[in-house]
Amino acid sequence: MSAKFLQILLIAMAATFSGCRNNSGDAHEGESHEGHNHEAEAKSEAKADPHAGHNHGEAPKFQYTAYSNSHELFAEADAFIAGKKAAILSHFSILPGFKAVEEGKITAILTVNGQESRAELSAPTRKGIYLFEITPSTAGKGSLRFVISEKGGNTESGTGEKGELRKRGNYEVIVSEVTVFADDHAPYHALQPEPSAVNTTVFTKEQSWKIDFATALPAQEPFGEIIKTSALVTSSQEGEAIVSAKSAGIVIFSAGVVTEGMSVSAGQTIASISGGMADNNPAIRFEEARNNFEKASADFERAKLLSADNIISQKEFTDTKNRYDNAKSVYDNLRGNFSRSGQSVKSPLGGFIRQLFVSNGAYVEAGTPLMVVSQSRKLTLTASLPQRYLPVLATVREASIKANSQSPALSLGELKGRVLSYGKAANSDNFLIPFTMQIENNGSFIPGSFVEVYLKGLSGTNVITVPVKALMEEQGLFYVWVQITPELFEKREVKVGRNDGRSAEILSGLQATERVVTAGAVQIKLAQATGTLDAHSGHVH
Structure with a gap:
C-alpha cells in the first residue's frame, strides 16, 4: 500500500511541473526570443530612467548646527528644493547656560545667488522650538541666517559663550553653507551617511534644557608642570591688627x-x-x-x-x-x-x-597683646614645598585653589590674587621652601584652615585641555561625551595627562575641533543606562 501511495505522489508532482512549464511558455507567447538578453534590457531601462527602480523611501532630512557668541542652533529641515516649501524645525538655546529661548521674534533668511527667501515667527512654536516654512526661489549654494529679536531693550542678560557681556537685542546665528536643489531626486544623492551609533546616546534638547547643561570646544593653551599641595590660610598683614594695652x-x-x-x-x-x-x-x-x-x-x-x-x-x-x-x-x-x-x-x-x-x-x-582684629578681605596662602620644586617655583604665575573638596577650583585671577614670593632658601625647621600668595576672600576661605592648591608652572607648548568636570571615570579609565549633534553624544575614552584642578590635559582620544559636554555628563550617562531613545522623540515635524 505504501508503494502505491508513493507511485501516486510521483505522478502528481510530475503533472504539476509540466503545468508550470506550459504557463511559462504562455507568458512569452508572440515574442521573439531570438537574441533576447534580459541583462542588456535591464541596463537599457536604467539608462533611459536613472531613477527607475531606485527606491528613495522617506523624504530626506538635513541637520544643521551653528553657534554664535550668544546662541546655539540645532535644526532639522526638509531638503531645500527650488520653488517648493520646506519645513525647518529649529531649536534655539541661549548661551552660556544652554537654556531654551522662550520668547521673541526670529526671522529665517535663506540667501542663494543674491536672492533671499524669508520666514518669520513672532513667538516659539513650543518652548525653545521654532517651526519655519520657507520656499527657496532658486537653486544653488547659499547661507541660512536666523535673526533673533529678544524682548526687553538693552537689559543685561548674562554673558556669552566666551564670557562677554550679553544684552537683549538683535542677534544672528548663521549656517554658512546650505544647498538648494533643482529637483526632487538630487537631495537623495547629497545625503551624508548617518553617524555611527556605536557607543552613542541620544539626549534631546528638551532634556538638556531642563538640567544644568553645557558643551564647549577643548581649549588649546600652555600647560606647564603642576604642583599639587596644601596651603595655610592666614589674614594678610594689611588686613589684620594686634590691639595692645x-x-x-x-x-x-x-x-x-x-x-x-x-x-x-x-x-x-x-x-x-x-x-x-x-x-x-x-x-x-x-x-x-x-x-x-x-x-x-x-x-x-x-x-x-x-x-x-x-x-x-x-x-x-x-x-x-x-x-x-x-x-x-x-x-x-x-x-x-x-x-x-x-x-x-x-x-x-x-x-x-x-x-x-x-x-x-x-x-x-x-x-601686652589683648586681641587680634582681622578683616579677612585679603588672605595670605602659604604652601611649603620640597626642595626639588625650586626651579619650577620661579615660573609659577598662576594657581588653582579649592576651599574644600566639595567646592570648585578657582583661579588666582578669579580671586583677584597674585604671587607674593617664594623662598630662596629652605626653612630651618622642616627644610621645605615656602611659597606665598595673596587672594581676596570670596567668603569660602577661613583663616587658620588649609586649602588645596595647584601651582602652575609656565610652558611654551600648547596642549588640548578640557574642564575637569567634563571627565567621567569608570574602573580607572577616563572618558568624555563628544557631541556628534546637539542631540547625539558619543562616549569616548581619552588619555588624561596633567591636572590643575580646573582643567585636565588630554594626551589622546580627542581633537581640538570636537565639542564635549562640560556640564550634564552624569545625566547623559544615566540616559545611556536607561536605553536608547529616538533622537526625534517629542519633535513636531
Missing part, C-alpha cells in the same frame, strides 16, 4: 561679653583698662592732664586780654601760650585713648575679633 591695669570689657568671631567696626570701644594702683594709674594721669589743660587754658585767655592792653610783655604772653599748647597736646592725646575709667581699647579697623588673649578682669602690663 597702652598702660598697665585691669581689663574690663565694655560690652560685657567679648568673644572671638564678634564683629567690630573701626573706632569701636571694645574694652577699657582701669588703673587699680596709685603708681602709673591712667585715670590719675588723665585727671592731671585735664586739670593742667583747664588751668593753662584760663591763663592763656587772661594773657590775651593783658597783652592787648600792653600790661604784660610779649615774652610772658608767648610763654603762657606755649604752656597752653603743651597742656592741650597731652590732654588731647589722653582723651582719645583714656577716660575717667581708664584707657579705652578701640578697634583700629572694621572686621571681627579673630583671637582674644585676655579675659574680663585680667591684669595686664603696658604693651
